[in-house]
Amino acid sequence: MTASRRPRPFSSRSFVQILLVTLVLRLPAPTDACDEIPRYVSMKPKGNPEAPVSAGFTAEYECRPGYRLIVPLVRPTSTVCQADGTWAPPLQDICTRKSCPHPGDPLNGRVEGSTRFGSQMNYFCNEGYDLVGNSVLRCELSGNEVTWSGDPPQCNKILCKPPPQIQNGEFTNSHKDTFEYSEVVTYKCKPSGGSDPYSLVGNSTLRCSGRDEWSSDPPECKVVRCEFPSVTNGKLVSGFGTKFYYKHEVQFECNEGYSLKGSPKIVCEANATWVPEKPRCDKVTYLEQKFCIVNSLEILWDGVRNHHIVKRFCVDSLNKYQMENSPVATRIHLNIYNEIVTYSCKPSVDQMNIHWLERAGSFVLGLIDGTLNLLSVKVKSQ
Structure with a gap:
């Protein structure tokens, strides 16, 4: 028969161990407190x-x-x-x-922009020089360092090949192989060897304006002769000659009793025609003496439509303001229905009271049955 085991006494050390385990079990477990980590550009x-x-x-x-x-x-x-x-x-x-090294201005040009990472530099050439290469370089990442996206461009002098040769003509410095920017050549025509000279049609001077580019097409050297300019019932008043070549200008006027329609000046142009077309002289209808209201009245054409004004004497024996030597009124060339003219008293006449029926300061003339009639005006003296 075995002896019964007696319970071991509870020591203070065991109590401390139990207490520590209890405290540990009651501590809060760690949690994920921050959902995101701060982010920055740089x-x-x-x-x-x-x-x-x-x-x-x-x-x-x-x-x-x-x-x-x-x-x-x-x-x-x-x-x-x-x-x-x-x-x-x-x-x-x-x-x-970071910054890329500054590339410096190119010869005969300049650079603008920033050297910092992500920025760009823009290249420009002086006038007369052409940019060869990329006009824009960017400061980019290369491994852990920064560098330019390419080699800097160059500014090369602009040159032109000789302009075209023309038939019957030549240009200055034709012996040269190249021409610099803004350099000018001048064309001229050779002698024709005939009775009519060559005319230079177009720009006589050309300028080197870009790489192998000239400011315009070359001119032509050819005979440009217009026919003798004549107008029925008219005459030349300037630009007289026996032959009329390129850019010759003449001016016409009509004979007495005719009115000029069109431009009085015309020019001989490159296709050997007159520009604008020649004018014509049309027969006109006169304001007769019986329509002169008073002998001290000046009648003037209102407008400039190639109408010709001819002065004449107008006598009205019934008008008490008539003076000796018959003051001058005007005879007006009219051939269009309802033309408007204006008139006023001469300085020698005063105390005249004029009353208008319609438009103040004007009256209307109309062609009725081929004769000129005065409409819408009334003139009376005091």
Whole structure:
């Protein structure tokens, strides 16, 4: 028969162990306090940690490619996840963009822009020079460094090949193989060897305006002779001659009793025709003496439509203002129905009271049955 085991006495050491286990079991388990890690344009967290992270996690930052630390560095480079989901201390950018080396102005040109990472430089050439290469370079990432996207362009002098030769003509400095920008050549015509000379039709001077580009097409050298200009019932008053060549200008006027229709001046143009077309002289109808209201009345044409004004004497023996030597009125050439004319008293006449039935300051003339009649006016003396 075995003896019964007596219970071991409860020691203080065992009590402490039990208490510690109980306290540990009652501590809260760690949780993911921060759902996102702060992101910045110029810097990134080292090691590329993935969110979410627990409270107490420290994010240490470094510059992104293309950026460098700001010197001197006075801002914090790390931040800690707090239990409430925030980060402390809050960070500011500690990095700035790197710069590509300044390329300098090209010979005979200039460059504008920024050398900082992500920026670009624009190239321009001086007048008279052509840009060869890319006009824009960008500061780009190359590994961990920054460099330009290509080689800088050059500004080359603009040159032109000789302009075209023309038949019956020649140009200055025709012996040269190349012409510089803005250099000018002048064309002239050779002697024709006949009775009529060559006329130079077009621009006589051409300018080198771009690489192998001239300011206009070359001129022509050819005989341009217009027919003798004649107008029935008219005559030349300027530009007289026996032969009429390119750009010759003449002017006409009509004989007494005729009115000029068209342009009085015409020019001999490249196709050997007169431009504009020759005018014509039409027979006109006169305002007869019986329509002179008073002998002290001046009648003037209102407008400039190639109508010719001829002065004449107008005598009215019934008018008490008639003076000796018959003051001059006018005879007006009219051949269009309802033309409008204006008139006024001569300086030698005063105290005349004129009353208008219709339009003040004017009266209307109309052709009725081939004769001229005065309409819509009434004149009376005091």
